Structure formats: structure tokens, C-alpha cells
Amino acid sequence: MYGGGTTFDGAGADTVASEDPGRLQAFEARIALGEKIEPTDWMPALYRRQLIRMIEQHAHSEIIGALPEGTWITRAPGFKRKLSLMAKVQDEVGHAQLLYSAAETLGKTREEMITDLISGKSKYSNIFNYPAYTWADACFISWLVDAGAIVNQLANAKGSYGPYCRALERICAEESFHLKYGHHCVIYLAAGTPQQRAMFQEALNRWWQPMMHFFGPADKLSDHTRILMKWKVKMATNDAMRNQFLDMYVPKILELGFTIPDPKLAKNPGTGVWNYTEPDWEEFKRVIQGDGPCNRERLEVRRIAEARGRWVREALRSPRAVYSMPLA
């Protein structure tokens, strides 16, 4: 999932072969023992590069992910829903801050990350390039997109890099209400009028393919992937996470009487593996490369926020302040 840009561009120049064998061995032994790696420890260049890429994409996804839901705050039905959605969106932006800081301990500054986001160089979760047409779309995001994110975050919280794990533990604790809130919203739509039920069914039809894209295409089990799994950078394959999501949430969706728009979707009772129609991976690729319904809007909103806030940052900037990398 995050950090999955390598699916479409080569693995890069960092090779494990050029690392100091003694240090590499000590590093791998530490991870094998279940110990965490801290920013001041020696680490292979590939480990550092892949983690920066992954944590940075995760941070961008939080900040961009707040946009499709954020546009529903003013139109959320009733004061309570507005209050909840506002708190949720505020959390997502806070999570981006925590993640940028974790990535920063690896040597890329927050400023560079934001520059790479708004110039289109860095990626973020593809699902946020789709629009939220109705309140039911916002509910789908709050419940099921967050559910998918939590599957990934719980897996990554057991990874090897200390600062990322600390940020994820905090994020998971804060997110427990998001999932319950999203489910609550969907229960109310399901138990509501025929129009409300139809509205959620339409949202489900629209979002099912992006949701299946969400975990990324099946991993090629290359040496690259194997090394990242051994170093506990990648904690589960994309397919394993997708399967876990289907296992946990398909029954809950069906329970509410909705239909999932995939006639092939069924669990193999023998293996516990879900069969499904492969989503259109060409579309996934096209949207990642910038040609989705909302790519331009999402980045433009960020660019304008940067441009409009610049005078504030300039006014606040102290010429004596010297930047330092955060500690942990």
C-alpha cells in the first residue's frame, strides 16, 4: 500500500550488496530479535529510502484524505454529525503532522515533503482522487476507507522503525472513534428511508472499485519485497491486507442489506481466501499518474493553502532559528 510507487518504477539504485556486511548483520539481528531501530542507529540506505517514501505517502494521504470529507462538514445532517466530522477531520490533519515528523527523523525535511506533494512528485493514497457526491459517500469514507487504513496501520505499528511505530500507536488510539462514527452513520442510513438506503447503495457501487484498489496490486514477490518484509518495513502483502479487510467488513456490509457490486465476491471456506473480480488496474495506474477525477483539485487546494499561508509563515519566521531534526 503506502510506499507502493515502486510497483510502476524500478526498485532504484540502492542495493543491499554495497552495504557494510558487519553493520548489516547487526542491524538484521536487532530486527530479528524484535527490537526497534531508532533514528541514530545505523541503517541500510534502502531501508531509509523506502521508509521515507512510505511514511511520507502515508502523511500526504492523511492531509489529502481530509479534503473529500472536509467538504461535507458544512452539509453534515445535524449539529452532532457536524461536530463529529469536524473532530475527525482535525484528527486526520494531526496525524499528518505526526507522520511528517516521523519521516523527518530519517533525514527528509517537512518542507521538502510538502514541496514534493504539491509539485506532484510524491504520491498519496489513490482513493482520495475520487469525489464525494453525497452524504453517503462521506459515510463510506468514514467507515470503510478508515477501516482499510486501520488494517494497514495496525500491521505497520508492529514494524521495525521506532518513530513510525510510536506515531502509529497514537494514530490508532485516536482513530478508534472514526470507525465507530462511520459505522453509526451507515447504520442510520441503512435503517432510514428507501431514499437513504438507495443513497448508500449508490455510494457503495461508486466506491467499491477504488476500495479494492486501496491496498494496491498483488505484490510481485521479488527480492526487493522479501528484503522489506525481512526488515519489517512492509508487514503484510497487499493481498493479505485486502483479504483481512474483506473478511472483517463484507459481513457487516451484507448484514445491513446492501449489495456489493461484484458477483464473484465469495470466501473460499476451505482456504479462508476471498475470491473477487480483479479491479481495473489500468484505471488505478492512470489515476496514480494524475488522470483521476479529482487529482487536480486536491493538489490545487493544497497549493493555494500554501500560497495563502505564506505571508503568515514569513511573518512568524525568526532569522535566528536554526532547524534541527526532531529527536524521536
Add this chain to the structure above:
Amino acid sequence: MKSDPIKSLDPRVGRLPQTDNPTKPPLDQFSTFEVFVQPAPGKPFRHEGPVHAPGLEMAYVLAKEAFTRRFTCSSLFVADTHDVHVFAPDEQSPPMHDMADKAATFTTFEIFQLPRRGKQAVQTGAIEATSPQEALALAHRQCTTTPMPYAFWAMDRRAIRFTSPEEQDFWQTLPDKKFRDAAAYKGGEKLQRFLDTPR
């Protein structure tokens, strides 16, 4: 060249000004500040993470938003990352300090320990010393926990922005904000009624 206006479902996006420069000019980074939170009175402070800010006072305000808006907090303090001195016994030799300088004045240092890799640094007490190096060396020497903590942190109290007594009511309303609790979203009964209704 002006690009086409964006067609968005959100009317506010259509009203945004046009920006033709897709990149952002570099701006020097703000400094970073480390944030320490006391979850309840009498409990030790814990390191929660950093914030970016132009100065100590703004760092305090931003830290309050980033780290204490969700879970209980009784007090908070921040210090510039430069003012947090770190010593990791496994990797460094004990810090050198000049004991001969008897005229040097003593100040108080807050001491934190990072028990092991992957954990958070936790406050263990305060030490009087003439330099951060001396404070770290003393903290290391006086430490009796086994195994030895992964790292010691020392901060001169004068460099810390503490929470003043009149600011302690900042967090009083936190427990009232039930809408940020998973427990506030009980859909079970509604769901059961829905499931029991024949369709």
C-alpha cells in the same frame, strides 16, 4: 498561461484564485521543539513528539493542539530540540565535563530516560549540575535500573516553557467532549431493531 478553472462539487473550490505557479518557493524551515505531556497529576511527563514552530511560545500553542486535544492531560511543556541533550550509554562514552571548575553555578536539569528502543522517554527527576554534560553523566552514574536505559535526556529548566498554574484549566473540558469517544457511537440497538424488522 491561465489554466481551465476546476470543476468541483465543492462550490468553494470554484471560487479559489488561480495559481499559475505549481511549485512553492522554498522557505527556511521553522525550528523543531520537543513536547512533553503529563497525563494526570502526579504522573511523570512523557515525550510525545515534536512540533515545528517559529519560537517557544508558538511551539507551546501548537503542541497543545497536536498532542493534548484528545487524551487526558494535566500539564504540558516544550523545549527547543537544540536544548535537549541526549546520551546513549550503549553507543557513546560517558559525556566529558569539567569537574575542576568549582566557581561554576549550578542549575536544575530535568532528566528523562528512554527505557529501551521503541519506547517513549519518561521523566525520572531533576539533577543540579553545572552543564548538560555533567547532568547526563550524573544521571547515568546514579541510575540503578537494569538493563541500563537506552538513552538519557537532560534539559536546563530555564530553557523550558512550562504550563503556568493559571493555564491548568486548559484541559478541564476534555472529558466533556464525548463525541471524540468511540463509546459515544452506540449503533447496536438501532441495528438490532433494523435486523428484526421483516423486509
